[in-house]
Amino acid sequence: MDAVVITKSGGPDVLQVRKRMIPTIGDYEVLVEVRAAGVNRPDVFQRKGNYPAPTGVVADIPGLEVAGIIVKVGSACCGIRIGDRVMALIAGGGYAQYVAVDFRLCIVLPDNLSFIEAAGMPETLFxxxxxxxxxxxxxxxxxxxxxxxxxxxxxxxxxxxxxxxxxxxxxxxxxxxxxxxxxxxxxxxxxxxxxxxxxxxxxxxxxxxxxxxxxxxxxxxxxxxxxxxxxxxxxxxxxxxxxxxxxxxxxxxxxxxxSTLRNRSLEFKRQLTEAICQNVLPLIETGTYKTPIAEVFSYKDAGYAHELMESRAFNGKIILAF
Missing domain, CATH: 3.40.50.720 (NAD(P)-binding Rossmann-like Domain)
Structure with missing residues (x-):
């Protein structure tokens, strides 16, 4: 798969597209084919070497939120299936064509929600x-x-x-x-x-x-x-x-x-996912809550997306499209 990799600590130019192996999944995980990923300020901090990924998380691929299609399901997953359109909060690795996600952190997208809009939701909503x-x-x-x-x-x-x-x-x-x-x-x-x-x-x-x-x-x-x-x-x-x-x-x-969010336990994030589904998803389904999109970049132009993030000259969310 293609992945946007932090080749070394530094400016936006250190983000380069590299080939990586598609992740393997555990029993409680699903494989998501990423259609869009949100760009967040912690991604910039990670690129600069100031916000390392938690233990066990891919260290050089940033990205904390994705939206895409489930293409593989672990043996212990329930209530979710191949073909489902989902968004998910992840601890890293979102700037890639595929990502493994605990199925209990996935939120199935309402029909009225595009991948671009959904990709900008999990990190900020949580x-x-x-x-x-x-x-x-x-x-x-x-x-x-x-x-x-x-x-x-x-x-x-x-x-x-x-x-x-x-x-x-x-x-x-x-x-x-x-x-x-x-x-x-x-x-x-x-x-x-x-x-x-x-x-x-x-x-x-x-x-x-x-x-x-x-x-x-x-x-x-x-x-x-x-x-x-x-x-x-x-x-x-x-x-x-x-x-x-x-x-x-x-x-x-x-x-x-x-508080910080990225290093919190999986159980905490599962409970928070349930709270979002109960309290916020109904607002999304009716279109009452929407993600304002500042700009959409191809994942191959992730460096430009980071330049815009650091400029602060934007309104809403910056998105990478795959």
Whole structure:
């Protein structure tokens, strides 16, 4: 099969198409012929050598989400069959024509969902659902802030929070992105290059904040939180070392948490798959929730896809087509 391989740590040019053996599958796995794969920021970190694959996962083929057709089924699999159209969250190896997936992590696609749209869903849906609604316990009527609302995680978080009745706040980096996030359901928007979001929203009281920036955003987030507010950290692009005023945390009774997804157990991901099928799949089936697609590249042009990802000059998800 063809696979996009990280030939060495470095820039987008280190991604090269190479021939690899088609994966073998275990009893609880299916072989998926990949039709499309999502491009995510962790793929960029892995390419640069800053985010190694977990033990037992192919180390030099990035890719955390795929959509395709099942072409082989393990002996212990049930409720799924050859020919099924599926999307799946995986721990790596998605930039390839075939991938082995635990069958309990596969979600059968509704008829109205294309492979391109589906490939951009698993990583962001799993991340947002777990962090915002399970860890953050966001409920109807609460104020929710997501930084970087025009990206993959942001566009997912805005839609789900809005559909479930929250009042959505977000930050974006250009005036062109304001209308995009408004259409997704954001009601309060700040261009962080033009003004300080803390100054704009000071005193309002945000109930839940999902942050991937870290650095100087941390103190601002704490200041914006309401009493019993929840701050969830999923990345630290601006810096991982921050200062926390413990007195302020105690006075507001702030809940501070964070998580990563890739290295979580298979059992955890199986349970999260069930939660997505129960709570989000109905929204997908009716077309209420959709994946905004920024651009689709051939897998042979994965380097260009990574260049676009690093530029941040896009709205929604970047997809590789096979």
């Amino acid at each position: 991340t947002v659902w777990h962090n915002v609604f399970e860890r953050g316990r966001l409920i109807k009527g609460e104020r929710f802030l997501i930084h970087g609302g025009a990206g993959g995680i942001g566009s997912t978080a805005i839609q789900l929070a809005n559909l479930l009745g929250a009042d959505v706040f977000t930050t974006v980096g250009s005036s062109e992105k304001i209308s995009f996030v408004q259409e997704l359901g954001a009601s309060h928007i700040v261009n962080y290059k033009e003004c300080d979001f803390e100054d704009v929203w000071s005193g309002i009281g945000i109930d839940v904040i999902l942050d991937s920036i870290g650095g100087s955003y941390f103190e601002k987030n704490v200041n914006l939180l309401s009493e019993e507010g929840r701050l969830i950290i999923i990345n630290a692009m601006q810096g991982a070392k921050v200062e926390l005023n413990l007195i302020k945390m105690m006075h507001k009774r702030i809940h501070l948490t964070g």
